[in-house]
Amino acid sequence: xxxxxxxxxxxxxxxxxxxxxxxxxxxxxxxxxxxxxxxxxxxxxxxxxxxxxxxxxxxxxxxxxxxxxxxxxxxxxxxxxxxxxxxxxxxxxxxxxxxxxxxxxxxxxxxxxxxxxxxxxxxxxxxxxxxxxxxxxxxxxxxxxxxxxxxxxxxxxxxxxxxxxxxxxxxxxxxxxxxxxxxxxxxxxxxxxxxxxxxxxxxxxxxxxxxxxxxxxxxxxxxxxxxxxxxxxxxxxxxxxxxxxxxxxxxxxxxxxxxxxxxxxxxxxxxxxxxxxxxxxxxxxxxxxxxxxxxxxxxxxxxxxxxxxxxxxxxxxxxxxxxxxxxxxxxxxxxxxxxxxxxxxxxxxxxxxxxxxxxxxxxx
Amino acid sequence: xxxxxxxxxxxxxxxxxxxxxxxxxxxxxxxxxxxxxxxxxxxxxxxxxxxxxxxxxxxxxxxxxxxxxxxxxxxxxxxxxxxxxxxx
Numbered sequence: 211x212x213x214x215x216x217x218x219x220x221x222x223x224x225x226x227x228x229x230x231x232x233x234x235x236x237x238x239x240x241x242x243x244x245x246x247x248x249x250x251x252x253x254x255x256x257x258x259x260x261x262x263x264x265x266x267x268x269x270x271x272x273x274x275x276x277x278x279x280x281x282x283x284x285x286x287x288x289x290x291x292x293x294x295x296x297x298x299x300x301x302x303x304x305x306x307x308x309x310x311x312x313x314x315x316x317x318x319x320x321x322x323x324x325x326x327x328x329x330x331x332x333x334x335x336x337x338x339x340x341x342x343x344x345x346x347x348x349x350x351x352x353x354x355x356x357x358x359x360x361x362x363x364x365x366x367x368x369x370x371x372x373x374x375x376x377x378x379x380x381x382x383x384x385x386x387x388x389x390x391x392x393x394x395x396x397x398x399x400x401x402x403x404x405x406x407x408x409x410x411x412x413x414x415x416x417x418x419x420x421x422x423x424x425x426x427x428x429x430x431x432x433x434x435x436x437x438x439x440x441x442x443x444x445x446x447x448x449x450x451x452x453x454x455x456x457x458x459x460x461x462x463x464x465x466x467x468x469x470x471x472x473x474x475x476x477x478x479x480x481x482x483x484x485x486x487x488x489x490x491x492x493x494x495x496x497x498x499x500x501x502x503x504x505x506x507x508x509x510x511x512x513x514x515x516x517x518x519x520x521x522x523x524x525x526x527x528x529x530x531x532x533x534x535x536x537x538x539x540x541x542x543x544x545x546x547x548x549x550x551x552x553x554x555x556x557x558x559x560x561x562x563x564x565x566x567x568x569x570x571x572x573x574x
Numbered sequence: 575x576x577x578x579x580x581x582x583x584x585x586x587x588x589x590x591x592x593x594x595x596x597x598x599x600x601x602x603x604x605x606x607x608x609x610x611x612x613x614x615x616x617x618x619x620x621x622x623x624x625x626x627x628x629x630x631x632x633x634x635x636x637x638x639x640x641x642x643x644x645x646x647x648x649x650x651x652x653x654x655x656x657x658x659x660x661x662x
Contacts, residue, residue: 211662298648308653313661328620333589335577421577462624469646477639483624484643 214240216525217305217318219296222250223511224503224518225324226278231522233287235532242307244295249275250326254353257374265512299471320498320525323468324518327461327504335421341428345375345458358382360454364431365389367458368413370398376406387452390417390433428453461508471496480562481507487566491524500525509559516546582622584615592626596633603627604644616652
């Protein structure tokens with residue numbers, strides 16, 4: 211059985227930052243990463259980040275991923291296991307994983323779960339036709355594997371993922387027929403929306419997919435307008451020819467391990483689904499088990515990195531590391547999170563977190 | 575084209591199947607899983623779980639918070655039995 215002080219499950223932005231922060235204070239850390247290259251979603255993000263310099267604004271996601279990976283690999287206190295998937299967390303604190311086709315047991319003193327999120331699906335007739343993808347899958351196909359998904363795409367969802375992937379499709383020479391969004395307004399940043407509008411791609415708000423059609427693969431979709439109660443308006447149908455449809459309709463936190471570990475869970479729509487109840491320092495109701503990033507509520511990679519750092523510092527401090535420095539570092543991370551969540555999108559996240567912390571209406 | 579609305583793509587369970595089960599009186603995600611296999615495929619319910627929850631919430635007039643979640647057991651993803659042979 212492998213012993214470690216802190217086990218980080220997931221080598222995305224949150225997990226890598228958690229590992230670095232904990233190791234810098236002196237703790238031994240092991241990272242489990244299911245993919246062969248750590249970095250999570252950053253490995254396919256070719257766009258530049260916003261925010262402040264501290265959250266790598268101006269750098270492209272893929273560069274940030276490489277930098278975070280270098281940071282953990284240059285720290286002798288961190289061990290990284292790629293191609294290793296966490297399989298379970300048991301009552302006695304033993305964690306199991308699959309690595310090199312073997313079942314392995316790990317006994318950590320603290321656990322940080324940073325498993326991220328999975329793409330949500332949408333229900334409409336023929337939603338299983340080949341050519342219908344999650345937008346994240348298309349991003350992986352293009353930016354990691356170097357394969358274009360098709361010739362003409364219908365993008366469903368005008369949040370940041372939908373807008374960014376649409377732009378990247380255009381960059382790859384793929385036609386984007388339209389971006390449709392069920393909500394009455396564009397969910398993503400205006401700067402991303404403007405870029406694709408300038409390229410001539412229509413963004414249709416209050417629109418949804420009525421049905422997809424095609425013989426063996428996708429040939430097109432019928433879209434329609436929605437009224438203020440999100441009901442289809444008859445007679446507003448449009449036929450959009452497309453051989454690819456991308457679903458960018460949100461993410462669900464990947465919380466299976468939190469449920470298994472017995473963490474108290476709460477459904478919070480603002481955080482995109484069930485999330486573990488945790489305190490300000492990201493420790494769940496199971497002592498010694500922390501969460502960071504999308505698993506604790508779907509947000510941007512910038513806040514995932516800061517949450518990771520906060521969870522890493524807090525886990526290390528609980529083991530007695532960095533007693534002098536840690537409180538100051540925690541305060542800094544909390545201040546950064548507050549700033550990142552100060553915009554209009556952040557308001558929704560803050561409402562969700564207040565519900566999670568049982569402080570509803572505290573700000574009113 | 576069969577105009578099917580797929581809820582669980584791993585096990586090919588349709589929205590029509592889910593509605594028929596709800597009509598028969600099935601009330602939880604776990605109950606629906608046991609009779610239809612929805613959520614028992616390679617993704618272990620990551621795609622369909624919340625879609626089924628949504629249908630249950632609608633049918634029984636409850637909020638999403640009130641829909642009973644299934645039990646989550648190890649292993650979180652399907653593995654080959656062989657990994658236990660030489661493993662711990």
